[in-house]
Structures are given as C-alpha cells and as structure tokens.
Amino acid sequence: MKRKHHNERKRLIIMPLKVAFLQLASCWGCHQSLVDMHEKLLDVIPHLEVVHWAAVVDYKYKDLEAIPDGEIDIGFVEGCSRTEEDVHHLKVLRKKSKALVSFGTCSTFGGVYGMANSYDIEECKKRKFLTADSIVEGTIPTNDVPDFEPFVVPNPEIVPMDLRIPGCPPETDVILKVVGGVLEHGLDTVVSILQDKGELYLWTEVLGFPHKTQCDECEREREEKQLTEIKRDYVGITDPKKCLLEQGYICMGPATLAGCGVQCPNAGVPCTGCWGPAPNVRDQGSKMMSALASISKDIEPEAFRKMVPDTVGTFYKFFLAKSLLPRRVKEESMEG
Amino acid sequence: MPTIKIEPVTRLEGHLNVTIELTDDGKVKDAMARVTLTRFFEKFLEGRLMEHAPRIVPRICGICPEAHHLASIKAVEDAWDITPPTPAHKLRELLLQAKMISSHIIHFYALAAPDFVFGPFADPAVRNLIGIVQHLPNEAKATIAAMRFGQDLCATIGGRAVHPVTSLPGGQSKALSEEERDEYLKRVDEVIDFANFSLGLGKKVTNDYIDVALKVGILPTYYVGMANNGVHTYFDGTVRVMDPEGKIVADFEPRDYRDYMGEYITDHSYTSHVFYKPAGYPKGIWRANTLARINVVDKMETPLAQQELEAFRELLGRPCHATFAYHWARLIELLESAEKTKILLEDPDIVSTDVKLADIEPKEGEGVGIVEAPRGTLTHNYWSNPDGVITKANLIVATNHNLGAIEVGLKQMAVNVFEKGIVSELKLPEPMVKT
Numbered sequence: 001m002k003r004k005h006h007n008e009r010k011r012l013i014i015m016p017l018k019v020a021f022l023q024l025a026s027c028w029g030c031h032q033s034l035v036d037m038h039e040k041l042l043d044v045i046p047h048l049e050v051v052h053w054a055a056v057v058d059y060k061y062k063d064l065e066a067i068p069d070g071e072i073d074i075g076f077v078e079g080c081s082r083t084e085e086d087v088h089h090l091k092v093l094r095k096k097s098k099a100l101v102s103f104g105t106c107s108t109f110g111g112v113y114g115m116a117n118s119y120d121i122e123e124c125k126k127r128k129f130l131t132a133d134s135i136v137e138g139t140i141p142t143n144d145v146p147d148f149e150p151f152v153v154p155n156p157e158i159v160p161m162d163l164r165i166p167g168c169p170p171e172t173d174v175i176l177k178v179v180g181g182v183l184e185h186g187l188d189t190v191v192s193i194l195q196d197k198g199e200l201y202l203w204t205e206v207l208g209f210p211h212k213t214q215c216d217e218c219e220r221e222r223e224e225k226q227l228t229e230i231k232r233d234y235v236g237i238t239d240p241k242k243c244l245l246e247q248g249y250i251c252m253g254p255a256t257l258a259g260c261g262v263q264c265p266n267a268g269v270p271c272t273g274c275w276g277p278a279p280n281v282r283d284q285g286s287k288m289m290s291a292l293a294s295i296s297k298d299i300e301p302e303a304f305r306k307m308v309p310d311t312v313g314t315f316y317k318f319f320l321a322k323s324l325l326p327r328r329v330k331e332e333s334m335e336g
Numbered sequence: 337m338p339t340i341k342i343e344p345v346t347r348l349e350g351h352l353n354v355t356i357e358l359t360d361d362g363k364v365k366d367a368m369a370r371v372t373l374t375r376f377f378e379k380f381l382e383g384r385l386m387e388h389a390p391r392i393v394p395r396i397c398g399i400c401p402e403a404h405h406l407a408s409i410k411a412v413e414d415a416w417d418i419t420p421p422t423p424a425h426k427l428r429e430l431l432l433q434a435k436m437i438s439s440h441i442i443h444f445y446a447l448a449a450p451d452f453v454f455g456p457f458a459d460p461a462v463r464n465l466i467g468i469v470q471h472l473p474n475e476a477k478a479t480i481a482a483m484r485f486g487q488d489l490c491a492t493i494g495g496r497a498v499h500p501v502t503s504l505p506g507g508q509s510k511a512l513s514e515e516e517r518d519e520y521l522k523r524v525d526e527v528i529d530f531a532n533f534s535l536g537l538g539k540k541v542t543n544d545y546i547d548v549a550l551k552v553g554i555l556p557t558y559y560v561g562m563a564n565n566g567v568h569t570y571f572d573g574t575v576r577v578m579d580p581e582g583k584i585v586a587d588f589e590p591r592d593y594r595d596y597m598g599e600y601i602t603d604h605s606y607t608s609h610v611f612y613k614p615a616g617y618p619k620g621i622w623r624a625n626t627l628a629r630i631n632v633v634d635k636m637e638t639p640l641a642q643q644e645l646e647a648f649r650e651l652l653g654r655p656c657h658a659t660f661a662y663h664w665a666r667l668i669e670l671l672e673s674a675e676k677t678k679i680l681l682e683d684p685d686i687v688s689t690d691v692k693l694a695d696i697e698p699k700e701g702e703g704v705g706i707v708e709a710p711r712g713t714l715t716h717n718y719w720s721n722p723d724g725v726i727t728k729a730n731l732i733v734a735t736n737h738n739l740g741a742i743e744v745g746l747k748q749m750a751v752n753v754f755e756k757g758i759v760s761e762l763k764l765p766e767p768m769v770k771t
Contacts, residue, residue: 029398267495
C-alpha cells in the first residue's frame with residue numbers, strides 16, 4: 001500500500017518512466033558509468049521510477065517477479081548469463097519489460113568472461129574451487145547454488161533485445177543520449193524506429209552516434225606504412241602523434257565500432273576492442289587479423305605466431321562468445 | 337522447518353543471498369551467506385599475455401577497477417623484475433587515492449546513508465540513493481561534486497573513468513600535464529572540506545546509533561590490512577595481521593602471502609572464505625576493509641586523519657570489533673585520501689614525463705602484487721613463461737576476506753532477532769528525514 005501512495009505522489013508531478021536495472025555476471029562497471037553522469041543525475045532521476053536495482057534499491061527478486069508482464073517501460077541488462085539463475089532473471093525481465101536494453105559489452109557479446117569458453121566448464125570449476133594455489137580446503141559447491149551454464153552465450157541469443165548499447169563500460173555520454181533520446185522522443189517512437197530498421201547498430205544513427213570505426217575518429221597520423229614486425233604493448237616508448245598500428249602495436253581500431261571517443265589510443269595504449277565489431281563486421285577478431293595481414297610485409301605465419309603468442313586474448317578479448325568459433329570444441333564432438 | 341530467504345541482499349555490488357534456517361521451536365539452526373556467481377578469472381587468465389592482465393582484470397569490479405589494474409601491474413612487474421620510474425609509481429598511487437575518494441563516498445552515501453537518513457524501517461521505495469537525491473538535493477549536490485573529483489581524476493590518470501588502461505610493464509603510457517595538475521589542485525581543497533563535513537556526519541550517526549553500534553554486530557575476529565612501517569597505506573608496504581586481542585601476529589611481504597592467507601571453500605557459496613592460515617579455519621576468520629585497516633595500523637599518514645583516528649580510538653578502542661564502526665573508519669580514510677591527493681598533486685614528480693622504461697623483457701617467473709582495494713586487501717599472483725604468457729593465476733579479492741565473518745555475523749544477528757528479540761529493544765534515533 002505504501003508503495004502505491006508513493007507512486008501516486010510522484011505521478012502528480014510527472015509521469016516517470018518505469019525502469020529496472022538487472023545485474024547478471026558482470027562487474028557493475030556499466031552502472032558505475034551510469035552513476036558517473038554526476039550532476040545530471042539530479043535532472044534524470046525525477047523522470048525515472050526504479051522498480052528494481054539491487055545495488056541501489058531494496059526491492060527483492062520476488063518483487064520483480066510480482067510485477068505484471070509488460071509493465072516496466074525499460075529493462076536494462078548488465079552482464080552475461082553465466083548461471084542458470086542469470087538466464088532465469090534475464091527471461092523474467094524480458095517478460096516484464098516493454099523494451100529490453102542489452103546494457104554493455106558483456107550482455108551484448110559475452111565480454112571478457114566469454115574467454116572462459118576456451119575451456120571446459122569442469123576445468124574452470126576445478127581451478128576455481130579445488131586447485132587454486134591458496135585453497136586449503138576445496139570442494140565444488142552444490143548446496144542450493146545455481147548451476148553454471150556450460151558456455152557463455154550472448155544475451156541477445158537467449159531473449160530478443162530491443163536496444164543494444166556496447167562498451168565496456170558504455171561511456172556516460174552514450175547512456176545519457178539513450179536515456180535522453182527516449183525521454184525526448186518517447187519510448188514507443190525509439191523502439192518502433194529500431195524495430196522497423198532492425199539493424200544491429202542502427203540505434204547509433206537514430207540517437208546521433210557515428211556509424212564508424214575507431215580509426216575514423218582517431219586523430220593519430222597515418223602514413224599507409226607497411227609493417228615488418230609486431231610489437232608487444234610494453235615495447236619502447238610510443239610516438240604520441242602517429243598511428244599505433246603503424247608503429248607495430250596491435251590496435252583493434254580498424255575492427256571496432258566508434259563511440260567511446262578513442263579513449264585508449266588517446267591515453268597512449270592500443271584499443272582492445274571493448275565496443276565490439278565495427279559496422280558490417282561479423283567477426284571482430286578475424287576482421288582485425290585480416291587488417292593486420294593486409295598491412296604486413298614479409299611476416300611469415302610462424303614469425304607472426306611468435307610475435308603474438310595469444311590469439312584469443314589479443315583479438316577476441318571481449319568478443320569470443322559472439323565469434324564464429326565461440327567455444328572450445330571437444331575432439332570427440334568433432335569426430336561425431 | 338521454517339526457512340527465511342533474502343534474495344538478493346541489496347545495496348551491495350554482486351550476488352549475495354541469505355538463508356536462515358530455524359528449528360520448529362524457533363531456534364536458529366543455521367545461517368548461510370551464499371554468493372551465487374563466479375566468473376572464472378583464475379582459469380581464463382591462463383594463456384593470456386602478461387601485459388594484457390592489467391587490461392582484463394579491472395572487469396572483476398567496476399567500482400574499484402583501479403585497484404585491480406594496479407595489483408595486476410605490480411604482479412607483472414614483480415614476475416619480470418621491473419622497477420618503474422618513481423613518477424610512474426607516484427601516478428599510480430594517485431590513481432588509487434582518487435578511486436578511494438569516489439568509492440568511499442559512493443559506499444557511505446549511496447549504500448549506507450539511506451538507513452540513517454530515512455531510518456532502517458522506512459519504505460524501501462524511499463530508503464535509497466534516489467530518495468536522498470529527491471529529499472536532500474543540496475547535500476546530494478555536494479556529494480556528487482566530491483565523487484566527481486575522484487572519478488575525473490581516475491579518468492585523467494587511468495585514461496578512462498571506469499576500467500583504467502595506462503599502466504604497462506615498465507611504467508605509465510601517459511604523464512600528467514601541468515595544466516591537468518593545476519585543475520585538480522584548484523578543486524582538491526573542496527574535497528578535503530567535504531571529507532571533514534562527512535566525518536562530522538559519521539560521528540553524529542555513530543553517536544545517534546551508539547546503542548546499535550555497541551550491541552549489534554560486535555564481532556571479535558582477526559584483521560588484515562596493509563601498513564608501511566606501521567603507517568596506513570593502500571599501495572606500498574607489508575601486510576599486517578592483528579589477532580582478536582589486538583596483537584600484531586604477522587607483518588609479511590606480499591610474496592609470502594600463501595603462508596598467511598588460506599582459502600576455505602564452503603559447499604554453499606561460490607566465493608571462498610579467506611582466513612589467517614596459521615590459525616586454521618574457522619578460528620582464523622578475519623576481516624579486511626576500512627575498520628580492519630584502521631585497527632592494524634599504528635597511525636594514519638596525514639595529520640588531519642591522524643587526529644580523527646585518535647578520536648575514534650578514544651571512543652571505541654583498538655582493536656574495535658564493532659561492525660557499525662566501518663562507516664566512521666571509512667570517513668577517516670576518505671579524509672586521508674583527500675589530504676594525500678593534495679600532497680601528491682603538489683609533488684613536482686607528479687608532472688614528470690619520465691614515466692615509462694623503454695627496454696622491457698619478459699622472463700619466466702612468479703609475481704605477486706598486493707594493494708588495498710576500497711573493500712580490503714587485494715592480491716594478484718601470476719606465473720609467466722619465458723615468452724611472457726600467463727601459465728597460472730591466483731587471485732584473492734577483497735570481499736572474500738570478509739565472507740567468513742559475514743556468515744558468523746549473520747548467525748549472531750539471527751540469534752539476536754529470532755531468539756533474543758534484541759532488535760525491538762534497541763534505542764533508535766528519529767530519522768533525519770521523515771517520510
């Protein structure tokens with residue numbers, strides 16, 4: 001009863017958007033980025049009625065389950081589905097929400113946690129609960145804890161998503177543009193435009209984002225130079241003005257969607273691809289490898305492997321679960 | 337058999353459920369804190385390049401990614417036997433102080449304060465950060481400005497506000513410019529003022545709730561935290577252990593951590609309980625985080641924070657076992673971080689461009705990096721092969737130190753509530769804001 005009174009009081013002033021923020025397997029970085037809108041929180045908060053946000057508001061899962069289907073205006077999903085419980089909560093929020101937003105790279109592509117897909121889940125459990133070096137007494141927990149999913153599968157392959165915001169985390173300005181866009185144009189308009197066009201990243205155009213690669217936004221100078229060697233990130237001192245890739249560092253810019261403001265190259269380190277694939281790129285890692293091959297000169301495959309001793313972590317840090325080869329394939333299943 | 341479930345425990349980051357089992361005659365049979373998630377960093381770091389670890393592990397925690405970035409780079413440099421230039425070392429410490437400012441503020445004001453402002457029994461619809469923003473807009477503005485200082489400084493030094501990128505083996509990829517330094521120097525005094533204001537509020541809250549502080553959550557445990565020759569530090573030093581009587585029983589180098597830190601895996605939680613290994617489990621259950629650090633150190637590093645530590649000890653003693661005192665301890669640390677940030681910004685080294693060594697070679701070996709994260713001692717341990725590829729990784733993150741004690745505290749609280757009915761007898765103040 002109390003809650004109803006509260007809602008009525010707020011609704012006299014303004015009709016707020018009903019929103020829910022769900023945390024699956026994640027780090028809360030997307031939410032930190034949301035909180036980082038700082039002073040603008042004071043402008044945005046009055047427009048929102050938060051019906052679920054475990055880290056901020058004291059509503060429980062049973063409160064979420066009790067909300068009628070379709071009553072939440074926007075549900076935001078942070079993190080990937082690592083356990084059966086994650087999958088369940090994802091499906092619940094889908095049912096309750098008019099629009100479901102895949103909030104950040106983990107939800108959209110699996111993120112760094114997707115790199116666990118290169119190992120069997122039993123090996124992961126064994127390392128974590130039995131053999132880690134400081135364990136004195138180990139056991140694999142089974143008492144009323146949710147089972148792990150065998151592999152990380154990106155959330156949009158589990159339930160339909162209306163909006164996908166990439167980024168690890170999505171930058172605060174990006175979140176503001178999405179929320180601002182919905183508040184300005186109305187949720188129905190934004191969602192219907194997106195659904196009509198149906199393209200993965202079309203929201204970037206709708207909400208005024210560039211539809212480009214990181215390189216398109218990067219101000220470092222390019223000379224169309226050919227590479228004769230690949231450098232590890234710690235080698236030497238980088239030239240602050242020149243393209244990192246042309247200096248020999250593996251910068252994921254050519255394969256990665258723009259939108260973050262090219263922050264990593266601007267801070268003197270290569271892009272690692274946390275925004276996911278550039279427009280019209282199906283597989284971020286193979287796109288990057290082919291970009292490298294096209295500018296390399298006289299680097300034999302054997303020498304390349306020596307210069308880059310980790311393919312997964314170098315080219316698929318955030319994207320393995322969404323890649324063309326998204327998981328470890330057992331020998332026996334290949335035979336089968 | 338009646339069972340009470342809290343799913344999830346709210347106003348914390350992560351996945352914690354609580355189950356309390358009662359017997360038919362209302363006695364507490366068991367109480368369990370279940371973390372229902374893990375992401376397997378210890379496994380998928382295997383095969384990664386050592387220099388990529390500091391760019392991957394921030395995703396362990398988006399509220400304290402700087403601590404993970406820095407523990408990680410320390411582990412890499414320890415394994416490869418690298419000492420970065422002094423200005424790079426100071427920039428890293430400044431990055432961690434900046435994070436402490438924003439994290440301590442968000443912890444106190446967004447996670448804890450709603451209970452004091454609206455009272456612990458207020459409507460959940462109001463008893464939260466959003467309620468504070470709506471009911472106390474001026475206080476919220478000052479809080480946001482101070483938090484912003486920390487997050488902005490994280491972005492300037494770390495390259496991004498969340499998930500920093502600038503620490504490489506051998507130093508930092510980016511120096512701090514004089515213009516940037518001057519900008520933060522202009523703002524830092526306001527943050528020191530805000531920390532002082534917060535301490536006043538923290539002391540008032542402790543006094544208002546003194547009945548709660550002294551009767552509920554008194555948990556004599558071991559404590560773990562870093563110290564530099566006995567002085568409070570987040571970044572450089574040894575790891576100290578205090579026993580429940582207040583005696584320092586260990587003061588060890590990071591590389592020796594496996595002699596002192598043990599992990600116990602329960603059957604009901606995906607997060608281990610870390611404990612003081614020489615004492616065994618459960619006797620060696622310890623706590624980390626603000627109160628633990630305040631307990632293990634002899635003194636604070638900066639003058640105003642030292643005065644506040646003395647006031648704290650005068651009222652609550654050393655060691656202090658009152659869980660409620662974590663808040664006050666957090667605000668003493670906030671003040672120290674604000675003061676230390678100013679000291680570092682005034683250090684001429686902080687704008688030096690000598691921040692990165694050019695010649696770095698991977699080598700085979702093991703490295704350990706320990707820093708204090710906002711919520712406790714954080715350990716990263718990697719094994720490198722001669723090509724600089726990680727062959728094995730072991731991580732002990734801050735929250736795991738506390739989970740054993742959280743469960744003990746939960747059982748104690750359950751007995752207080754269901755058997756002794758102590759909660760209804762507690763003297764509680766009027767809420768600051770009535771709803």
